Amino acid sequence: MYKKIICIFLIPLLLFTGCWDSKDINKKCVNISLGIDYVDDNIQFCGEIVKLTGSPREDAGESQSSSVYTIFAQGKTFEEARVNYNSNIPYPSFLGATRVVLFSEEFAKRGIESYLNRIDSLFDYRKTLNTVVCREPTKECFNIETDKALAIGLFIENILRNLKDEGNSICLDVGDLLSDIAFGSEGYVLPYIGIESNDLKYLGLAVFKDSKLIDIIDVQDTEPLLYILADNTKLVELIPDPLDNQNKYSFRVHINKRKISTSLKDDIVNIAVNLDLHAELRYQYYKHNISDEMIKQLETELSNKISNEIIDFVKEAQKNFKCDIFNFGEEFKAQHYYQYQELDWEQAFLSANINANVKTKIVNKNLKSDDNFKR
DSSP states (O other), rough: OOHHHHHHHHHHHHHHHSEEEEEEGSSSSEEEEEEEEEETTTEEEEEOOOOOEOOOOTGTEEEEEEEEEEEEEESSHHHHHHHHHHTTTTEEEOOOOOOOOEEEEHHHHOOOOHHHHHHHTTSSSOTTTTTEESSOOOOHHHOOOOOSOOOHHHHHHHHHHHHHTTTTSSSOOOHHHHHHHTTOOOOOEEEEEEEEEEEEEEEEEEEETTTEEEEEGGGGGGHHHHHHHSOOOOOEEEEEEEEEEEEEEEEEEEEEEEEEEEEEETTTEEEEEEEEEEEEEESSSOOOOOOOOHHHHHHHHHHHHHHHHHHHHHHHHIIIOSSSSSSSHHHHHHHHHHHHHHHHHHHHHOOOEEEEEEEEEEEESSSSSSSGGOO
């Protein structure tokens, strides 16, 4: 099963990649993931490698078997660490198949921009590399024995893909980060994972200012940010029954429309998050008949709850993070280019007025399955 997964992953890569000779792939160490860490003031590289073993018909470009193993190497600089890394592998390293770059929390605190620039400068790496921060040293992450029958790098990639598809995280690749840095964005967030019960788990979002890790947002507190930034959001909201203290209504909420409006008045930036939401009633704790009047009341409760949470979250970010992690600066620049040129956006954001205009429509109050969810 494991070998089939690796083959399924590699075959499309070889078919659609014309820059390398497929006949020589058996003579290369194929990197599928990379970890960057600081250990005793040295830079440590951790890499997962797929080694293809040639068959008797190697001249035909066939492959008989494969294995995955992990390499660790370190040095005072990226270059020294890479030389030591390459000294541990039997064939030249092939970086074009790398799926994930994993930064340790220690490395991220010192800053990841230098390594992003390194990836940008090396033609071998894909700029669509997934980026993630891990709580533990990267060596510990690559050494765990996950029971998911996947290489750690592919396992992390699947976690990120699932979170992104469900709108439950903000996932940026290297290209996105380089674009943000080029734009001048001082803040962004990356997925944050950790080891729990000898397995990898998504823990929330790592907050970066000037490409240095400054804080962590627990997974339970990320929803307001997801309403502002995430795509395909399917978030769960719980609303108390206004007529029965013991009863609660569970809704799955989807963003129908989203627009960020900005303006400048009396040298103060105004930012409005405008959301048109659709909500499905998943279930009640205790079943009651729901009147049209109750539906309207629940829609108002949902709108007010989400609006207040968004405003409070942005204000906390202004106070604690002191940087724009919401891409508001890009929106303001697009809407008011000449005014943006005259602003110090970092300072303007810290004093900006924040508002949230949320309109919620309950589109199905007797939903039984996700297939019936009206968008």
